[in-house]
Amino acid sequence: MEQIFGDFDKHLYRSEEYLIIGFSPSSASLKQCWRNNGLSADFLADYVTTFFPVEDNASNALSRQAEIKGAVAYIANELLENAMKFNDNSTQLPISIDLQLYHDKIVIIITNTISPTDVLKFQQFIQKLLLEDPQELYIHQLEHNATTDDSTQSGLGLLTMINDYMAKIGWKFETVQTEPTAVTRVITMVQLGV
Amino acid sequence: MEIKTDTYTVRYDEENNVILCEGTLRLSGMEEYSPVVEMLNTVVERSPPLITLDLRKLEFLNSSGINVLSKFIIKVRQHRERQAKENQPETNMVVYGSQTIPWQSKSIKNLQRLMPSLELEWDKN
16 A cells, blocks of 8 residues: 655656665664764765855855755755654664755655554645745744753654755655555655755 | 854853854754753843843754744743833843854744844854
């Protein structure tokens, strides 16, 4: 079974410029692996700068390069943090982050599994994200977080990508296995205009 | 008061009521951020006339960190509301940011939306 939400481009062709990083499920704890998220995100961001060269220290090109680098570092890190938190580690399927470069956009695709008990909750959040005004939802979420001490996922990462980085986001949920236990994979696609 | 690791520093200068954040703050969720949250709460409890939050050297902040700073701003706002009710002078707040650090030029403005009286000072270099 396959379900699609938001701006998920099913027919996106593979770019000639891409970089994929895969993470195999490991026995190390989430905490031990946490720094890999930032390292990988910074590496992807640095890689991208090659394709936005700056000649003669032109200040426009410099600030554009810095902006793109910053956006990739932030978005890739948020996507990796989410994927590591929500991945269904009972499956042995790897997590991957795939950066595709096009002439007018950068697309970041992250693939991870999700526990069957989390699927519905996540889809409900996505529906909310697609239906409501993301600016209002952002403020509402922060005001709500301020009244509680719990550390549940607030969706702020996705909201900042939409509000502050003008990113378009889409999701594909697919069932990869039903027996002996159900395994669902979620592919998150973030498109960033450049 | 200071929290210092290989990647970040959060320092509270008690004399001047300046909170300085430097480096990369990408901790995993609220539990890991709790020492920072405790420090920020202490600042609000002291009820100074002016709180300065200096982010100019904070290169990276993840969304959990944005959540922490936002909660802090809301706490200051609520504190001001209490002060106003009790006819006490209200605590003011100023945030120093850098426009050359991408996450700041994108996301810092949201802090002001949570507390419109918050002053935002941009460092352009």
